[in-house]
Amino acid sequence: xxxxxxxxxxxxxxxxxxxxKSDIGRATKIFSDISDEELLREIGPGRNRLIYLLGxxxxxxxxxxxxxxxxxxxxxxxxxxxxxxxxxxPVQDGFSGEDLKHRxxxxxxxxxxxxxxxxxxxxxxxxxxxxxEDFKREPSRNRFTVLLRRTGHxxxxxxxxxxxx
Amino acid sequence: xxxxxxxxxxxxxxxxxxxxKSDIGRATKIFSDISDEELLREIGPGRNRLIYLLGxxxxxxxxxxxxxxxxxxxxxxxxxxxxxxxxxxPVQDGFSGEDLKHRxxxxxxxxxxxxxxxxxxxxxxxxxxxxxEDFKREPSRNRFTVLLRRTGHxxxxxxxxxxxx
Numbered sequence: 001x002x003x004x005x006x007x008x009x010x011x012x013x014x015x016x017x018x019x020x021k022s023d024i025g026r027a028t029k030i031f032s033d034i035s036d037e038e039l040l041r042e043i044g045p046g047r048n049r050l051i052y053l054l055g056x057x058x059x060x061x062x063x064x065x066x067x068x069x070x071x072x073x074x075x076x077x078x079x080x081x082x083x084x085x086x087x088x089x090p091v092q093d094g095f096s097g098e099d100l101k102h103r104x105x106x107x108x109x110x111x112x113x114x115x116x117x118x119x120x121x122x123x124x125x126x127x128x129x130x131x132x133e134d135f136k137r138e139p140s141r142n143r144f145t146v147l148l149r150r151t152g153h154x155x156x157x158x159x160x161x162x163x164x165x
Numbered sequence: 166x167x168x169x170x171x172x173x174x175x176x177x178x179x180x181x182x183x184x185x186k187s188d189i190g191r192a193t194k195i196f197s198d199i200s201d202e203e204l205l206r207e208i209g210p211g212r213n214r215l216i217y218l219l220g221x222x223x224x225x226x227x228x229x230x231x232x233x234x235x236x237x238x239x240x241x242x243x244x245x246x247x248x249x250x251x252x253x254x255p256v257q258d259g260f261s262g263e264d265l266k267h268r269x270x271x272x273x274x275x276x277x278x279x280x281x282x283x284x285x286x287x288x289x290x291x292x293x294x295x296x297x298e299d300f301k302r303e304p305s306r307n308r309f310t311v312l313l314r315r316t317g318h319x320x321x322x323x324x325x326x327x328x329x330x
Contacts, residue, residue: 008174008285008286008289009173009174009177009285011289011304012174012177012178012181012285012288012289012309013177015305015307015309015310015313016177016181016313018305018310019310019313019314019317023317043328044328044329047328120173120174120177121173123177124173124176124177139176140180140183142180144177144180145180145183145184148180148181148184148313148316149184151313151316151317152184152188152316152317152320153320155317155318155320155321155324156320156321156323156324156327157324158321158324159320159321159322159323159324159325160324160325160327160328162321162325163208163209163212163325163328164209
């Protein structure tokens with residue numbers, strides 16, 4: 001059996017996915033510890049409430065399925081509620097904290113399984129929001145860059161949530 | 166001339182460094198726009214002031230030189246002031262906002278130049294805070310993982326700073 005000791009590209013992808021999963025796990029722990037009452041706190045006067053950030057992060061991750069060309073969103077109705085619309089919009093009224101916590105877990109578990117199947121070269125393929133022509137000029141508009149950006153986006157909001165707990 | 170169209174490992178490293186540099190640039194812009202008076206704001210009642218986060222992020226990045234085995238810190242005295250000590254410690258009295266802004270830029274410019282010289286396999290080498298023995302058991306304790314973690318750490322605090330501007 002061949003031992004691929006220096007499969008550098010796979011190691012780089014595995015490390016990046018490891019950090020993504022670790023941060024998702026940290027966020028899941030934080031969200032599960034936040035009570036329904038605490039979810040209504042704002043990260044600053046007149047700023048987003050924690051429940052909006054939970055919905056926002058879930059919707060943004062859910063959108064990775066179509067953005068990566070790897071399937072449909074679980075909850076397409078969340079796009080308008082938590083990405084297009086600002087916090088305190090009527091369209092958010094139907095979402096409970098408990099429901100959003102479950103959706104957060106469901107989406108990320110499915111993403112993890114999907115991500116694990118991608119090869120390093122597949123991570124470098126273009127995402128669906130860029131045309132073939134634009135991708136030739138800007139090859140960095142690929143799945144891997146989006147993964148890095150989404151990991152940073154999660155940290156950005158976790159930092160805000162940490163100030164309210 | 167050989168065209169290396171599928172140098173996947175180098176592309177993955179370049180993309181990761183691209184995101185790091187982009188986030189550093191975003192932070193530099195934010196810090197340069199913050200007045201000395203604004204730097205004294207807290208991210209929450211009794212929480213860190215922005216000036217502390219500026220010093221903290223600078224000291225954490227400066228520490229990457231020795232952690233990566235790539236040189237000395239520029240400002241070793243900042244370790245005690247902004248990593249070991251909490252905000253509002255007397256040891257921070259000697260640091261002005263203007264001085265810290267310059268240090269932030271100096272450290273990151275030098276880091277960028279240093280990072281650009283590392284090959285993908287060098288990114289996978291162990292950092293200096295892990296022993297050879299531990300590294301055999303935990304090969305993820307390498308420079309690349311630290312780079313990913315530090316990028317997330319920066320986003321975490323930028324999210325907090327955004328709530329105060």
